[in-house]
Amino acid sequence: MRKELQTNLQYVDLLNEWDPFNLTNGGYDTEIADTIQAIHELDDYDELAKRIQSIYDFSFEKMIPLEECLKIAKELLVIKANDACSI
Numbered sequence: 001m002r003k004e005l006q007t008n009l010q011y012v013d014l015l016n017e018w019d020p021f022n023l024t025n026g027g028y029d030t031e032i033a034d035t036i037q038a039i040h041e042l043d044d045y046d047e048l049a050k051r052i053q054s055i056y057d058f059s060f061e062k063m064i065p066l067e068e069c070l071k072i073a074k075e076l077l078v079i080k081a082n083d084a085c086s087i
Contacts, residue, residue, distance in 0.1 A: 007083040011036050011076060018072050020056060020064045031055050039076050048073040 015032045038051040049069035057063050 003083065007079060008036055010079050011039060014072070014075055014079070020068060021060060021062065031059050035076075039080055043077065043080075045070060045073045045077060048077065 012032055015028060015035060016026060019028075034055045035052055038048060038055070042048045042051060049066060049072075052073060053064055053066060053069040
């Protein structure tokens with residue numbers, strides 16, 4: 001369980017650094033929680049990118065370009081893969 005918590009914290013750090021709307025002081029708690037849930041459900045970059053795009057669009061009513069979402073989705077799934085490999 002501790003490993004999963006550590007991995008989730010890596011997701012949180014990465015998503016806070018991403019800051020797609022330049023909020024600088026965070027403000028993405030709900031979106032990060034929803035994104036982490038999506039990471040646990042999905043293993044496909046494209047599907048995860050679309051889910052991330054839709055999560056942030058729902059909250060901010062602004063569409064993040066899919067290319068940006070794909071980039072962050074790949075980084076998140078690399079963390080997930082590394083976690084799975086280190087058991």
